[in-house]
Amino acid sequence: xxxxxxxxxEKPWLGWVLFAGTVLIVFLAGLFGSSILERxxxxxxxxxxxxxxxxxxxxxxxxGQNFPREYESYRATRDTLFASKYGGSVMRDILAExxxxxxxxxxxxxxxxxNQARGHAWAIEDVRRTLRTDVPQPATCWTCKSTxxxxxxxxxxxxxxxxxxxxxxxxxxxxxxxxxxxxxxKSMNLRITRPALAEAWxxxxxxxxxxxxxxxxxxxxxxCHVEYYFKGKEEKYLTFPWDQGFSSDAMEQYxxxxxxxxxxxxxxxxxxxKAQHPxxxxxxxxxxxxxxxxxxxxxxxxxxxxxxxxxxxxxxxxLASISTxxxxxxxxxxxxxxxxxxxxxxxxxELLLLAEDALVRAHLEAQYAWSxxxxxxxxxxxxxxxxHAQWRWDWVAAANGVGFHSPAEALRTLGTSIQKSQEAHAExxxxxxxxxxxxxxxxxxxxxxxxxQTYIGLDMARLHEAKGRFLQxxxxxxxxxxxxxxAGYAR
Amino acid sequence: MRRIIDLLLPPLRWRVPVVxxxxxxxxLLLLIARLSxxxxxxxxDPRTCVNCHVMAPQYATWQTSSHRRTATCNDCHVPQDxxxxxxxxxxxxxxxxxxxFTFRLEPQVIQIKDAxxxxxxxxxxxxxxxxxxxxxxxAVTVDAARHGRGHLCWDCHRATPHGTVNSLASAPYARVxxxxxxxxxxxxxxxx
Numbered sequence: 237x238x239x240x241x242x243x244x245x246e247k248p249w250l251g252w253v254l255f256a257g258t259v260l261i262v263f264l265a266g267l268f269g270s271s272i273l274e275r276x277x278x279x280x281x282x283x284x285x286x287x288x289x290x291x292x293x294x295x296x297x298x299x300g301q302n303f304p305r306e307y308e309s310y311r312a313t314r315d316t317l318f319a320s321k322y323g324g325s326v327m328r329d330i331l332a333e334x335x336x337x338x339x340x341x342x343x344x345x346x347x348x349x350x351n352q353a354r355g356h357a358w359a360i361e362d363v364r365r366t367l368r369t370d371v372p373q374p375a376t377c378w379t380c381k382s383t384x385x386x387x388x389x390x391x392x393x394x395x396x397x398x399x400x401x402x403x404x405x406x407x408x409x410x411x412x413x414x415x416x417x418x419x420x421x422k423s424m425n426l427r428i429t430r431p432a433l434a435e436a437w438x439x440x441x442x443x444x445x446x447x448x449x450x451x452x453x454x455x456x457x458x459x460c461h462v463e464y465y466f467k468g469k470e471e472k473y474l475t476f477p478w479d480q481g482f483s484s485d486a487m488e489q490y491x492x493x494x495x496x497x498x499x500x501x502x503x504x505x506x507x508x509x510k511a512q513h514p515x516x517x518x519x520x521x522x523x524x525x526x527x528x529x530x531x532x533x534x535x536x537x538x539x540x541x542x543x544x545x546x547x548x549x550x551x552x553x554x555l556a557s558i559s560t561x562x563x564x565x566x567x568x569x570x571x572x573x574x575x576x577x578x579x580x581x582x583x584x585x586e587l588l589l590l591a592e593d594a595l596v597r598a599h600l601e602a603q604y605a606w607s608x609x610x611x612x613x614x615x616x617x618x619x620x621x622x623x624h625a626q627w628r629w630d631w632v633a634a635a636n637g638v639g640f641h642s643p644a645e646a647l648r649t650l651g652t653s654i655q656k657s658q659e660a661h662a663e664x665x666x667x668x669x670x671x672x673x674x675x676x677x678x679x680x681x682x683x684x685x686x687x688x689q690t691y692i693g694l695d696m697a698r699l700h701e702a703k704g705r706f707l708q709x710x711x712x713x714x715x716x717x718x719x720x721x722x723a724g725y726a727r
Numbered sequence: 728m729r730r731i732i733d734l735l736l737p738p739l740r741w742r743v744p745v746v747x748x749x750x751x752x753x754x755l756l757l758l759i760a761r762l763s764x765x766x767x768x769x770x771x772d773p774r775t776c777v778n779c780h781v782m783a784p785q786y787a788t789w790q791t792s793s794h795r796r797t798a799t800c801n802d803c804h805v806p807q808d809x810x811x812x813x814x815x816x817x818x819x820x821x822x823x824x825x826x827x828f829t830f831r832l833e834p835q836v837i838q839i840k841d842a843x844x845x846x847x848x849x850x851x852x853x854x855x856x857x858x859x860x861x862x863x864x865x866a867v868t869v870d871a872a873r874h875g876r877g878h879l880c881w882d883c884h885r886a887t888p889h890g891t892v893n894s895l896a897s898a899p900y901a902r903v904x905x906x907x908x909x910x911x912x913x914x915x916x917x918x919x
Contacts, residue, residue: 241738251741258748265755271829272762276906279780283900303900424900449902528796538791538890545788545890545898565793 289421290726292387296414299421305541310414310549313355320555321578322585322638328352331685336592337633338688339599340626343502344510345371347692348699356413356551364711367699373402374472379430380460383416384409386429394431398472406710407717418456426452430459436476453530454516461515461531463487463631465496482517484631484649488624502692504602505615506622511630518635522642534561553637577640584632584639587650591629594657598622601664601677610667618663625656762909768821773800774904779824781833785889787901792888803850804843816846836894844879845869851880 244251285302293299300307318324330350331338341347349367359381363369369377376398379385388408389397397405420427426449428434433455434444447455467475477494480486491509498510519525524534532547537560539548554561555577558570566573602618632639632646632653639646668677682688689696737745760766767775777786789795794803805820806812820843827833839847848869852859859867859880871877885891908915 237734239734239736241736244738244741258752262748262752262755265752265759268829269755269759269762272759273909275779275828276762276909279906282780282783306900425902449904533791538788540890540892543892543894543897545784545892546900547791564791 283424291421292390292416293421293725294383294387294411294414294416295722295725296383296411299415299419303415303424305544305546306549307415309539309546311357312550313357313552315550315552316354316358318553318556320553322581323352323636324553324556325355326352327354329685331689334589334592335683335685335688336589336596338685338692339503339596339682340592340629341510342599342692344499344508346510347689348694348696359412360410361412364707365703367703369402370699370702370706374398374466375400375402375405376466376472376474377402378405378409379432379474381413382409383411383414386416389429389431395471395473398466398474399470403710406714407721410715410718417459426456428455428459430474432464432474432476433459433462436478439479450528450530453532454519454525457531457535458516461513461636463512463514463517465491465498465512467494467496478517482514482520483645484514484628485652487514487517487631488627491627501599501622504599504619504622505606506599506602506619506626508623509627509630511627511634513634513636514631515635515637515641518632518639518645519641521645524641529565533564537561537564580643581638581640584643584646584650587647587654588629588633588638591625591650591653591657592633594654594661595622595626595629596682597677597679598625598657598660598664600679601661601668604677605664605667608668608671608673610671614667614670618660618667621656621660621663625653625660628653628656764906768817771799771801776800777903778906779828781828781837781895783901783903784893784895784898785837786903787898788889790901790903794888798854802854803847806846807850807853816842833895835896847881848872848879 238246240254244254287298287301289299289302296307296310300310313325315325316327319326328351330352331347337350338347341350345368348370351362351366354362363377363381379398385397388405392400417429418426428444437444444455462476464474464476466472477487477490480490488509496509497507499508500506501508516531519531534554535551536547536549537554537557538545539560548557548560555574558573562573563570568576598618599622602615602622605615605618628649632649635641635646668674680691682691686696764775764778767778773786773789776782785800789800801807801813801817806816848867852868867878867880869879872879872882881887890897
């Protein structure tokens with residue numbers, strides 16, 4: 237066989253053929269490479285906005301022009317017709333359904349008015365309407381209500397935002413919870429817009445930017461559906477009490493160490509902690525979280541419309557969408573699955589009410605003991621028991637889903653609440669016995685919302701009248717101011 | 728080996744240009760390997776399947792299905808009974824996909840081919856043996872279906888796991904993993 241050297245020496249043109257062959261191979265390989273590049277870049281252009289969204293655009297309808305299906309399904313959160321056994325999207329007057337809560341929150345604005353929240357689309361309207369916002373509140377209260385909040389925080393900085401008053405932000409905060417709260421306007425990736433969550437992670441030595449997509453499908457919810465408090469008398473800095481852990485016990489330790497008190501109870505004088513809705517924390521202890529199921533998997537299941545599949549943005553009770561929420565994994569019938577949920581909720585509710593009865597008695601007995609001349613020294617331990625009992629009851633009661641996010645943890649927490657109320661009761665019996673009072677304390681009649689509110693000294697007629705005036709006189713000026721400001725936005 | 732190299736060696740005065748040309752070709756092939764994430768195809772990671780964006784709807788639907796917890800793309804779509812068959816299947820399927828994608832021959836609605844059906848059906852049974860024991864006897868196998876005597880699992884379980892509607896446009900804004908940039912981090916401009 238001839239070597240290439242010999243072949244080329246004999247026929248020099250063969251060298252040129254070899255050269256041309258190499259040119260052709262490199263050329264084709266280059267073509268192939270650029271074809272791969274072109275197809276790679278299609279991935280980027282496959283996602284195009286009909287209308288680009290500027291940073292901090294608060295208006296959901298502007299985002300919605302790009303994503304009609306997601307937006308239309310999100311608008312459905314205005315629905316107020318679905319009622320499950322304990323929840324749903326209907327507005328429920330909790331104080332009327334369960335007047336014990338009026339007594340438990342005596343001295344706090346929650347005793348005036350507390351409704352089960354309606355869908356996200358009602359956030360602004362319901363916060364304006366509730367009697368709780370007649371008390372001077374900080375702007376921190378707006379944090380979870382609106383897509384205008386990230387906009388204002390970007391402009392003012394979070395610390396300054398929290399320091400402002402609730403009323404001063406009225407004309408700025410008008411768009412209800414929506415797209416920008418969870419999405420990046422350029423890539424539509426999930427993102428965290430509320431600093432409190434990122435800060436809590438940082439204190440735990442973790443970076444929120446490192447969360448996986450599946451974690452983010454819960455974390456965007458955990459920006460708001462968590463326990464939080466306003467740190468500092470002036471700063472009112474929104475803070476998650478997670479430094480010692482996520483359980484009610486760990487948060488209780490945190491609050492005790494920080495000396496935080498939400499309000500002093502009007503009847504018992506106990507330094508009370510008001511729980512917000514620790515949905516995320518409770519869910520973390522449940523079996524669904526442990527199996528890697530995110531909030532969105534149940535509350536925003538995939539759905540098909542015509543030839544398109546998308547994430548349903550109508551976040552709501554999965555009991556309204558059992559087939560797409562539960563039956564993706566569970567093969568039982570809808571009725572069976574609903575029964576499974578309600579069975580667990582029934583049990584939680586049973587202990588929840590026992591915990592309330594024990595707490596109501598403890599508060600009223602403590603009030604009675606004060607009236608019989610109990611000393612601060614005698615009452616100190618009692619009040620601490622009441623503080624912890626109410627915190628643990630509220631930790632479950634305030635969370636959505638009547639404990640279904642983690643029935644075992646909910647029942648454990650309620651069990652400790654009842655135990656602590658009983659400790660308070662036992663101590664109070666001794667305090668009264670020292671004053672020669674051995675008869676059991678007769679509870680006053682606080683069996684309806686009205687009776688209970690009268691008992692704790694609320695003038696509801698006056699409160700309703702003031703709220704009516706506010707809604708008629710102040711709110712329209714807020715809306716007018718907002719309309720004028722938004723008219724200047726890029727069209 | 729030595730002989731073969733000797734046969735191919737160019738005349739002495741050509742050595743330098745030939746070495747350069749060979750280097751250019753090798754470099755180009757390396758670049759193509761990087762552009763195409765070639766190494767990822769040896770893995771079992773579902774992200775590999777969305778290297779080509781046409782698979783985004785399949786990825787998105789799998790990601791929201793109950794199968795995401797236990798089954799990767801390969802677990803269902805590639806034979807898993809022995810390692811040679813696994814890689815032979817991957818190679819032949821992969822070459823076809825590369826060809827189709829490069830020449831833009833992908834249909835609007837991607838449908839599974841016979842070889843793929845056989846693999847999936849085998850894999851359904853592989854994991855769900857406990858549930859299908861009596862059913863396979865009742866002829867839910869590839870062979871039976873091919874001879875018109877039976878059915879495939881998804882003749883009934885039509886929505887498992889990708890849903891019943893499928894096309895390139897069926898999950899337009901699905902959040903699927905994106906390709907990592909070709910340029911390494913230190914070469915990219917920072918916008919700050």
